[in-house]
Amino acid sequence: MRRASHFPPLKPIPVRAGIGLRAPHVARILAERPAIHWLEVHSENYFAAGGAAHQALERIRTDYPLSFHGVGLSLGSVDPLDRAHLKRLGEIVARYEPALVSEHLSWGTVNAEHWNDLLPLPHTREAAALLAVRIAEVQESLGRQILLENVSSYLRFQDEMTEAEFIAEVQQRSGCALLLDVNNVYVNSVNHRFDPIEYLATLPQEAVAEIHLAGHTRKAGLADPLIIDSHDDFVSTEVWALYEHALTRFGPQPTLIEWDARIPPLEALLGEAARADDLLQVRHAEPA
């Protein structure tokens, strides 16, 4: 069961396709207010006390539903949770009232050093138990349910369970919702040679509340296939196909186009969002 938020969102996220708000597009979005169903921002970009980013977001939030997506909480670290980071997250969540708040199933800190990356966890019962405790702490602190995203990875450990089983266990133990990054599922299915359809079938059907789509980079000439989750290109044909499987499995869900490097004109993102939205509309039209 989902917890009631202490901070009901200003605007709920519709089951439509949105885009990640990126700096090169902010001025145009403020000036032209283009038709975008919803926007997702990186939480840490609003950790500063003030400045231009806050001034822009205060205006944007009145016109667009917002989602906050964090990258720095390091939930899977054995180091203690960064209380200052969590406190600041709580402050901006209270200020902007985003409809969704999400983080990653990864770690980044050990011995007080932050590696500023989404590092892979072993799929073990120990790691699942730690994550469940940390997610519960965050949900308690924020007074709301959060979504956790599956991350792309370039190595795996001598695991006790599959990645999908691990995520299902974390979700079941913590009561979090899931942000399903379909590109990350595809990337990992190639990098670690598993069946992505089986992966989707293993995830708890009712827990997925948001989907991410992004572009990737296929590395050539290596001894093993390797795809990097580069967020610098259009969504690949294979990921669009997997997205359709995900919609079949989880039903229509708010879907986000992520593009973080070599950022193209806004039209490119809106075009990708329109394509995702068309697929969502087809699912909406289908009988339940």
Place this chain on the structure above:
Amino acid sequence: MPNLRELQQGFAAAMAGGGDGGIGAEIVGGALGADARLGVYRHAIAATRLRVLRETFPAVESLVGEAFFEQLAQRYASQCPSHSGNLCAYGGDFPRFIARCPQAADPVPYLADVAWLEWRRQEAALAADAEIPRQVRVMSGEPARLRAQLHPSLRSIESAFPVISIHLWCGAPEGPPPSLDAGAECGLIWRSGAEVAEAVVHPATHAAVEVLRRGRSLADAAAAGAASDPQFDLDECLRSLIASDLIVDVIPLPRSP
């Protein structure tokens, strides 16, 4: 299988020093191998940190060139670990690191000061907002009992080099670079609307603003300015700050207990 702490410590060792950090046997390496797979993360972390430093210190990079800046970024990452998941905080020690780095300071003696200026620009960009009154209420009273509440973004810098002029030239390098013969320069840095502004100021203004920034009285600010230049006029200085929306209020000093 080691426990999670041992695995994460090994992973961190592999990121810091190369090699497999002693966890190679725990990784399903396949034909690519554990070292190469760890290397993907090592590369991604270095690229992220380099990108952040480039965004924060563009003038430093323009002065030393891309290749040397990348070397500086690598050495900085290995000597000054990140302690925050908020990348806006990354690079706060970079000016101090450059000042201690002879390979950087010898060929470009003002490099650390340019880095300090760029970090203060970062601080100004991210500082708290403030409500600027349409007309600052200047209380009458003893200057020794009043203080000016400055805009939170206001920063100052003092350098033995013409650091503001050099920084401005780096942003628009037309004509010859500023001559070091121009000598010392003081400057103010602040946020104006969505942009960060900077300006050269008289050393007396810099001295007075530093005193005001520390929350001390108008009389102390006047004395600090006069110590630098007997002709210093605090009223004129305050009027200039008010005109740039850099004074939020003039209020009584808290009474001493």
